[in-house]
Each structure stands twice: as C-alpha cells, then as structure tokens.
Amino acid sequence: MVLELQKPRPIWQIMFSTHHTDVGLLYLITSLSFLFMGGALALAIRAELFFPGSQIIADSMTFNRIFTVHGTTLIFLFIIPFASAVGNYFVPIMVRYKDMAYPKLNAIAFWMIPPSGALIWLGFADFTWYATPPYSIISAPGPAADMWIFGLKILGVSSVLGAINFVVTILKCKHPDMSIGQVPLLAWSFLTSSLIIIVAIPTFAAALLMLLTDRLGVSGFFNPAMGGDPIAYAHLFWFTFHPEVYVLVIPAIGMMYEIIPRFSRKPIFSHSSGIFAFVLLSVVSFSSWAHHMYATGMSFTEKTVFMIGTLAAVPASAMHVFNFIATMWNGRIKFSTPMMWAVGGIALFFSAGAGGVVNAAMPLDFQTHDSYWVVGHFHLFVMGTIAFGSIGYLYYMFPYVTGRMYNENMGKVHFVMSFIGTVLVFFTQHVLGLYGMPRRVFDYPPIPEWITMNQIASVGAMIIGTSMVIFLINMIHSSAKGKLADTDDPFNLGGKYYYPFESKNPHHH
Amino acid sequence: MGHHSNWPEWVYVGVVIALMCWVGAEAWNAERLVEHVPADAEVIKVTGQQWFWTFEHEDGTKEIGELHVKVGKAYKFEIMSKDVNHSFNIHDYVVLMDAVPGRVNTVWFAPMEAGEHDIQCREYCGLIHYNMRGKLIIEDDSS
Numbered sequence: 001m002v003l004e005l006q007k008p009r010p011i012w013q014i015m016f017s018t019h020h021t022d023v024g025l026l027y028l029i030t031s032l033s034f035l036f037m038g039g040a041l042a043l044a045i046r047a048e049l050f051f052p053g054s055q056i057i058a059d060s061m062t063f064n065r066i067f068t069v070h071g072t073t074l075i076f077l078f079i080i081p082f083a084s085a086v087g088n089y090f091v092p093i094m095v096r097y098k099d100m101a102y103p104k105l106n107a108i109a110f111w112m113i114p115p116s117g118a119l120i121w122l123g124f125a126d127f128t129w130y131a132t133p134p135y136s137i138i139s140a141p142g143p144a145a146d147m148w149i150f151g152l153k154i155l156g157v158s159s160v161l162g163a164i165n166f167v168v169t170i171l172k173c174k175h176p177d178m179s180i181g182q183v184p185l186l187a188w189s190f191l192t193s194s195l196i197i198i199v200a201i202p203t204f205a206a207a208l209l210m211l212l213t214d215r216l217g218v219s220g221f222f223n224p225a226m227g228g229d230p231i232a233y234a235h236l237f238w239f240t241f242h243p244e245v246y247v248l249v250i251p252a253i254g255m256m257y258e259i260i261p262r263f264s265r266k267p268i269f270s271h272s273s274g275i276f277a278f279v280l281l282s283v284v285s286f287s288s289w290a291h292h293m294y295a296t297g298m299s300f301t302e303k304t305v306f307m308i309g310t311l312a313a314v315p316a317s318a319m320h321v322f323n324f325i326a327t328m329w330n331g332r333i334k335f336s337t338p339m340m341w342a343v344g345g346i347a348l349f350f351s352a353g354a355g356g357v358v359n360a361a362m363p364l365d366f367q368t369h370d371s372y373w374v375v376g377h378f379h380l381f382v383m384g385t386i387a388f389g390s391i392g393y394l395y396y397m398f399p400y401v402t403g404r405m406y407n408e409n410m411g412k413v414h415f416v417m418s419f420i421g422t423v424l425v426f427f428t429q430h431v432l433g434l435y436g437m438p439r440r441v442f443d444y445p446p447i448p449e450w451i452t453m454n455q456i457a458s459v460g461a462m463i464i465g466t467s468m469v470i471f472l473i474n475m476i477h478s479s480a481k482g483k484l485a486d487t488d489d490p491f492n493l494g495g496k497y498y499y500p501f502e503s504k505n506p507h508h509h
Numbered sequence: 510m511g512h513h514s515n516w517p518e519w520v521y522v523g524v525v526i527a528l529m530c531w532v533g534a535e536a537w538n539a540e541r542l543v544e545h546v547p548a549d550a551e552v553i554k555v556t557g558q559q560w561f562w563t564f565e566h567e568d569g570t571k572e573i574g575e576l577h578v579k580v581g582k583a584y585k586f587e588i589m590s591k592d593v594n595h596s597f598n599i600h601d602y603v604v605l606m607d608a609v610p611g612r613v614n615t616v617w618f619a620p621m622e623a624g625e626h627d628i629q630c631r632e633y634c635g636l637i638h639y640n641m642r643g644k645l646i647i648e649d650d651s652s
C-alpha cells in the first residue's frame with residue numbers, strides 16, 4: 001500500500017527522500033502547482049481575446065510572454081512531471097521491485113525541475129514554445145530568452161535521466177517470474193516513452209546550445225546574417241518534438257489502460273496488441289517531424305515523404321482506441337470519476353487524431369497551418385487526451401496516496417464542466433482557424449465571425465477554470481477531511497478486480 | 510493475455526490503413542496540381558520585415574502594405590524576409606508561404622473576381638505580429 005499521507009512526516013523527510021513514492025509525491029505536487037499556474041495564464045489569454053482591442057493585458061509584449069510561458073509550463077512542467085509522478089509510484093510496484101533502479105538519480109532528476117521552473121517563470125521569455133531563430137537570436141530580449149534556454153536545457157537532462165531510470169527499472173529489475181510480455185501496459189507505456197526520450201532529446205539539447213552561442217554572437221548556426229540557416233533549427237527542433245508529443249501522450253494512454261479495464265470489470269481486450277501499438281508508435285514517431293514545416297518551402301517530394309510518415313502513425317493510435325472500446329464492450333461499466341475522465345479523454349483523442357489527419361494532408365495544411373486550427377488540434381491532445389487521462393488517474397490514485405476518498409459528486413461536476421469547456425474552446429478554435437485567424441496574436445480586426453468564436457472559446461475557458469477551482473477544493477479538502485478509503489476496494493468494484501497497489505510484492509508492505 | 514480471437518481488430522486496422530492510403534493519394538494528387546505554376550505567371554517579389562509587407566511588381570513598381578493585381582492573370586510570389594521569419598498569407602485564396610531570411614520561397618495564385626482580401630502574417634515575428642496586415646486589391650482588367 002502506498003498511503004503516503006497517512007502517517008504524518010516532517011516535510012523535509014519527504015524532500016530528502018529517495019524512495020520512489022516520496023519522489024513520486026514531489027513530482028505530483030510540483031506538476032499540479034504548475035498546472036494551476038499555467039492554467040491561470042490561459043485564462044488571461046482568453047480574457048484578452050474576448051473582444052478586439054486591448055482588454056486586460058496592457059501590451060503585446062506582455063501577451064507574447066504570457067502565451068510562451070503558458071505553453072512551456074504546461075508541456076514541460078505539468079504534463080511531463082505528472083507522468084513521472086505516476087511512473088514513480090507505479091512502475092516499481094508493477095514490475096515488483098523495491099524502488100526505482102537508481103533512487104538517487106531519480107531524486108536528482110526531480111530536483112532539476114524546480115530550478116528550471118524558476119528560470120522559465122522569472123525570465124518570462126516571449127519567443128513562443130519553439131524559440132525559432134532568427135527571432136530568438138536577433139530579436140528576443142534577454143535575459144528572459146537565455147533563462148528559458150537554460151531552463152529547457154536542465155529539463156532535457158532531467159527527462160533523459162528519468163527515462164534511463166525507467167528503462168533500467170523495467171528491463172533489469174522486474175521480478176524474475178515476470179516475463180516482459182506480462183508487464184502491465186502502464187509500465188509498457190513508460191518503457192516506450194522513455195526510449196523515445198533517450199533517442200529524441202539529445203537533438204534538441206544540441207540545438208539549444210547552438211541557439212545560445214548564436215545569441216552570444218560567437219556562432220551563426222541559425223543566423224542567416226552569419227551564413228546560417230533558420231530551417232536547420234526547425235528540423236532539429238521538430239526531430240525532437242514530434243516524437244516528444246508521443247512521449248506526452250503514451251503515458252496518458254497507459255493510465256487509461258489501468259482505468260478502463262478495471263471500471264469495465266473485464267480484462268483488457270488485448271494486452272499484446274496494446275504492447276504492439278506502443279512499440280509501433282515509438283518507432284513511427286520518428287518518421288514525421290517535418291509535417292510541421294510544409295510551409296517553410298520544402299519540395300514536393302520532401303512533403304510527400306513526411307505526409308506518408310505521418311499517416312503511418314495513425315493505425316497504431318487507432319489500435320489503442322479499438323482496444324479501449326472492445327474492453328468496454330459488454331463490460332459491467334461503473335462510471336466513477338476516473339472512468340468518466342478516461343472515456344471522455346478517448347473521445348477527444350479520436351477527434352484530435354481526425355484533425356491531425358487533415359493537417360497531415362499537405363494541401364489542407366495550407367489552410368490550417370499556424371492558424372487557430374493548430375491550436376485547437378494540439379489542445380485536443382494535450383488538454384483533451386493527456387490532461388484528461390492524467391486527471392482521471394489522479395482521482396484513481398487519490399485513495400492510495402491519501403488513504404481518503406475524494407468527493408465523488410465534485411469529481412463528476414469537475415469532469416462534466418471540463419468536458420463541455422474543452423469542446424467549446426478547442427472545437428471552436430478549429431473553426432476559427434478555418435476562418436483564417438492566425439495564432440499568437442494579441443489583437444485581431446473586428447471580423448464578426450472571429451469575434452463570436454473567440455467569445456465562445458473564452459466562455460469555454462472560464463467553465464474549465466471554474467471546474468478547476470472545484471477540483472482544487474476537492475483535492476485539498478478531501479486529502480485532509482475526506483472519508484477514509486477502503487483501500488482494498490476503494491471504488492467498490494466488487495473486490496475481484498486486481499489493483500496494482502496491493503500487489504503481492506515482497507518489497508511493499 | 511486474451512484467449513479470444515482477434516480478427517475484428519485486424520479488420521479494423523485494415524480499414525484504417527485503407528483510409529489513410531486514400532487520404533494520402535488524394536492529397537498527393539491535389540498538391541501536385543496546386544504546385545504547378547503556369548508558365549505565363551507574372552512575378553511579384555514579396556518582402557516581409559518587422560512588421561509590414563513590401564511588394565515589387567515585374568515592371569519595378571513598389572507597394573507597401575497594399576497589393577494591386579488584375580482578375581484573370583496568374584501571379585507567382587517570390588517571398589523573402591529582411592529580418593526574422595514571417596508567413597505570407599492570403600487566407601481567402603489559400604496562399605500561405607513562410608518568408609525566411611536567406612531563402613526565396615514561391616507560391617502562386619490567380620485571382621478570380623474583383624474585390625478586396627486580407628493579407629496577414631501567420632508566423633510569430635514579435636511585437637506587432639498581430640498587426641502585420643495588408644490588403645489585396647483585385648481589379649477588373651477593363652478599369
């Protein structure tokens with residue numbers, strides 16, 4: 001049993017601990033703090049865009065800094081650390097080992113996150129989450145830009161260290177009685193996403209260093225005034241970050257693989273096809289990066305190659321959706337809060353993927369590229385799929401972490417409001433993109449369709465914001481005062497259903 | 510691991526693969542046609558810089574922020590940038606191409622009827638990116 005908060009301990013005991021559940025708890029608290037900080041910035045953006053003209057944000061520089069830090073925070077300081085939290089708690093338990101393979105390295109990887117978060121927030125850079133040169137070299141004001149670069153550099157190292165730890169824990173430390181094929185799908189999701197990290201991240205790490213020396217004026221890799229090429233950066237960046245989007249989504253799918261069968265009270269439809277789809281995704285994720293660059297002047301042949309590489313990833317994603325639906329089919333489904341989030345997340349995953357296919361089809365991308373469509377597209381993944389899977393999982397692990405139950409009604413209200421809000425914001429943004437509104441704009445001309453859709457999106461954002469307040473109250477109140485959980489069967493599923501926590505793990509009490 | 514047969518999943522995967530092949534083939538074909546620049550297209554040099562567009566016609570006339578073209582002719586834009594990346598966009602005609610310093614990117618279009626359309630920058634380029642806008646004015650040849 002995990003029960004971290006059951007026995008009160010001084011905070012420093014958790015902070016200096018290297019035990020996987022303590023590090024997991026640190027990851028959890030950190031990532032949730034950044035969720036709320038980044039979310040507050042999103043509300044500022046949506047409030048500003050409610051009407052044309054300046055509303056609550058004084059100038060475009062501030063606005064540009066806000067959306068840059070918003071994106072950077074939620075991707076790197078919420079989604080990734082949240083996955084690490086879940087992985088830290090559950091991967092060792094699932095492979096029946098006493099801890100992560102390298103506990104000290106694990107704690108070090110975590111402790112790199114707060115300083116990078118501080119660099120990103122104290123700097124407040126303005127060059128968007130991809131820091132494209134030559135803007136990032138010749139135009140973006142320091143020291144914010146340099147602080148962002150250092151922050152990301154540290155986060156990259158932290159990711160790679162964490163990934164090595166997961167790979168070794170799963171492959172080398174799993175219980176000898178357990179074959180690799182029997183490892184639960186959640187642990188498989190960490191194995192495959194970690195392998196992607198190890199292959200993908202070094203490229204961006206190199207690009208960041210080159211960006212920094214370019215900014216210092218001692219090199220000109222990406223600076224055309226010094227004979228460099230900005231497009232080279234775009235290739236290096238997307239070579240890392242297209243695979244990285246799968247790093248973000250794969251653990252969320254893994255979390256759904258825990259929730260869906262349990263609350264359907266049925267075994268997963270096909271364990272082996274889940275593994276197969278994870279492995280396939282991690283390989284094909286490397287074949288599509290330049291679909292972000294159709295409009296940079298690539299040749300017809302280049303575009304065709306990357307379109308094919310992109311479409312090749314769709315069957316693997318679709319297999320996960322099939323597996324979930326086939327598992328739920330004829331199941332005795334119990335729609336507790338975690339299940340609602342997981343099922344809602346799958347529906348949004350499907351819609352997001354359909355939009356992705358439109359982006360991938362080259363002539364259509366010239367409609368959608370760098371418009372609000374793209375903002376809608378990837379938010380259906382990062383919010384609709386990944387945050388939904390993660391939040392569902394948070395409700396699911398809540399009784400094991402705190403020993404108490406969250407308030408079920410508040411959890412359901414949180415889900416319903418967030419689902420409605422997500423549909424309102426991000427489906428509308430797709431349409432707004434088709435009407436031609438560019439992304440990353442502080443202000444826009446009073447085109448009637450643009451105004452209406454921005455307002456719908458802003459209302460949706462306020463609904464999500466409100467639901468997150470309910471969520472926060474529920475978490476804080478329930479972890480102190482919630483009713484005690486029956487940790488053998490907290491969701492009242494009937495007791496036959498295996499929970500990873502009470503595993504017959506000799507190392508866990 | 511299940512002891513059931515898994516054929517429904519393979520049928521489904523087959524259908525998804527077939528759909529993707531169809532999307533890919535259609536996209537390939539459409540893009541091939543769209544990229545075929547007519548031989549008689551007139552060249553317009555487009556330069557992006559923070560935060561406005563300059564246009565230079567074949568006869569040497571220059572315009573800033575406004576671009577005048579004629580119905581029924583084909584135009585080929587040669588797009589450049591003087592400072593950072595921009596993206597030249599006439600959304601109503603699905604004209605979209607990045608302006609990258611050090612490169613010349615091309616895209617073409619043929620206006621169908623007289624009227625006015627928005628020109629905008631679709632790639633983040635800093636402070637006034639939001640207002641890096643212009644007007645495309647399509648005139649009848651007769652006037």
Ligand code: HEM
Nearest residue numbers: 245249291292353356357359360365368369370374378381
């Ligand atoms: C699996 C989860 C996915 C995530 C997290 C994700 C995320 C993203 C992100 C963050 C961007 C925008 C980057 C930016 O410009 O700031 C993006 C763009 C794009 N995505 Fe996805 N995506 C996912 C899946 C897919 C799928 C399945 C497809 C296609 C089948 C796809 C196709 C595209 C394309 C073509 C673009 C470029 C659009 C453009 O800029 O014109 N994505 N995605």
Ligand SMILES: [Cu+2]
Nearest residue numbers: 242289291292
């Ligand atoms: Cu991508």
Ligand SMILES: [Cu+2]
Nearest residue numbers: 595630634641
């Ligand atoms: Cu611009």
